[in-house]
Amino acid sequence: MTYRLTIIVPVYNEEDNLLRVEKELLSYLKIATVPTKILFVNDGSNDKSQELIEQICERNKDFYFISLSKNKGLSVAIKAGFDHLDTELVGYIDSDLQTSPSDFNLLLEHIDEFDLVTGVRANRKDSFVKKMSSTIANGIRRTFTHDGMDDTGCPLKVIKSSYAKKIPMFKGLHRFLPAMILLQDGKIKQIPIQHFPRIAGEAKYGLWNRLLGPLMDCFAYLWMKKKYINYEIEKSNNE
Template sequence: MAEQAPLVSVVVPARNEAGNLAPLIDEIAAAMAGRGPFEAIVIDDGSSDATPLVLADLKRTYPWLRPLRHAVSCGQSAAIRTGVRAAAAPVVATLDGDGQNDPAFLPGLVDALAAAGPNVGLVAGQRLGRKDTGFKKLQSRIANAVRGRVLRDGTRDTGCGLKAFRREVFLALPYFDALHRFMPALVRREGFEVALLDVVDRPRRAGTSNYGLWDRLWVGILDLYGVWWLIRRRRRVPEVAEL
C-alpha cells in the first residue's frame, strides 16, 4: 500500500540543541496525532554538539522524522528555507528548536490557515508571557516598535518561530539572511493577507541562545531598511489567465 503524502510539514531549525530535541519531537508527535499524515523536518544547522546523534536516534522511533544537516552553520533563515524546499506538504508549520515554542499550538495555526481561505498566506504566532531575559525582551520590544513604524506590517511580534503558511507563498518570497523575521511584511508584499494567533511562550529547557546583541540590533537595522526597499520597489502582482 502506497504511503500517504503528508498534509503538513513541520520544519524545525536547530543548532546545538541536543538537550532540547528529544522532548520537542515527542511533543510534536503528541500535537499532530490523529490529524492525518505529516512529517517533521529538523535541520541541523552545522551543530558542534551531539545534535546529529540525537536526531539519528529519534529517527529510529519516529519514521515521519526527516533530519537534514548543513555542513556548516548558515543561519536560521537558511535552515528554514532548506526545510521548506524539502517539504512534501503544501502547508508548512515552523517552530524553533530550543523548546520555547510549544508544539501544542501547531494544530491551531494549521487550522487557522485552512479556515482563513486562499487570500491568507501566513498565520503568525504572537507570543504572550515571554520567558526571555529582561535585556532580550527589551531588545525585541525596541526592534518590533521600529519595524512596525517603518514597515507598517500590523504585527507586534515577528520573531516568534511558531508560524503556518502555504509552501508556495514562502518560496515566492525574496530570500536573504533574516528572512524569517520579516515574513508578515513580505507575505503582504506578495498580495496575501496575514492572520495572527496568540501563543504562550515558555523557558528554554537546555543550552544557550545562539543570538547576541549584534544579531538583534545593528544587523537587524540593515535588514529592516532592505525590506523597506523591497516593498517600495514591488510592482503590482500580475493575475495570469490562460486564453
C-alpha cells in the same frame, strides 16, 4: 500517508534539547488536526545534534532531516526547509521549545482563510533585556514594513507553501516573513500562544543580533520591497 503540513525544526547545537523535542513533537502528532511530518534542518551543528537527529528519524516514521555542510544561520536553515517542501502547508518552530507544538492547532484553525498565521508570545518568559530589545526591534520593523504584527520574531508560524516558496530569502528574513507574504498580496493573522523559559542549551541571539542587526535588515527589506516582482496572470491559452 499523504501529509498536509511539514513542521520545520532548525537545529544548531541543541543536543541537550533534542530528546525533549522528539517527545513533544510525538505528542503533538497524536493530536494534530492535519496529517503532519517533521523536518529537522541541522544548520551545521558541531555537537552531537546530527547523531541524535538521525536516531530520532530512524525510530519515528514521520520524522525526516536534511543537514547543511556549514553553519549558515537561521534564515538559511528555514530557506533550506522551504526548498524541500512537498506539502500544502509549512510550519516552523524553534528547537529550544520556548513555544509549544500543540499551539500549531490554534494557528491551523485560521490557515484556510489566511496565507500566514503567526503566534504572538503572550506572557513571555524571557529576561527583561531580551523582552525590551525584542519589543524595540518589533516596533522598528513595524515602522518599516507596516505589517501590523506585534511579534514578527515569534518562532511558531504556519504558512501556505505556495507563498513560502516564493519568498526571496536573505539573511535575517526570518524576522520579515509576514511582510514578505504581504508583498505577495497574501493575508496574514496573529494569534496569542503560550511561551516558556529555555530549559537547556544556549540562546543563539545577543543584544547585537536581536536589536541592531534587525535594524540593518530593515534597510535590506526596503530594497527588496522596491525591487520585488509580483504579478498575476489574467488570461492565457498556454494549457
